[in-house]
Amino acid sequence: MRVISTLYRRFAQLIHEVAKFGTVGAFAYVTQLAATNLFWYVLGLPELVGQALGTFCATVVAFLGNRFWTFRHRSHSGLLLAYVLFFGLNGVGLLIQVGCLWFTVGVLGLDGPLARNIAGNVVGVGLGSLFRFWSYRRWVFRAPVAAGESERA
Structure with missing residues (x-):
């Protein structure tokens, strides 16, 4: 048990960053799916335009989430x-x-x-x-x- 707690203390910041990075990535992925389908099926945009705009929206969400949550303790x-x-x-x-x-x-x-x-x-x-x-x-x-x-x- 001591080995596990020692490893956790050593890598705690990395473990927390990975978990937060994954959470932000999941939100960005959902944003991409929702935005792309909105652009395609609600606004009637062409496939590539809708995909590009959906990817742009997801990238903005990922940037904001990573900057202000995942890596907020790092240089800005x-x-x-x-x-x-x-x-x-x-x-x-x-x-x-x-x-x-x-x-x-x-x-x-x-x-x-x-x-x-x-x-x-x-x-x-x-x-x-x-x-x-x-x-x-x-x-x-x-x-x-x-x-x-x-x-x-």
């Missing part, structure tokens, strides 16, 4: 730069998802609905989310600089 300088980095890194995450789908369909030749969903919506989203979490912590919502480190820099 430069809102515009953080937002540009956030969108750019989301683009890389999207490329990871599309790459998984391309590999499954184009290289492996698996082109059924199950293969597409596993490749794009399970493996691709999973790998993309791991990349997003790591990159947000590293570049968008950086750890605050300690007092001694700022004097050395």
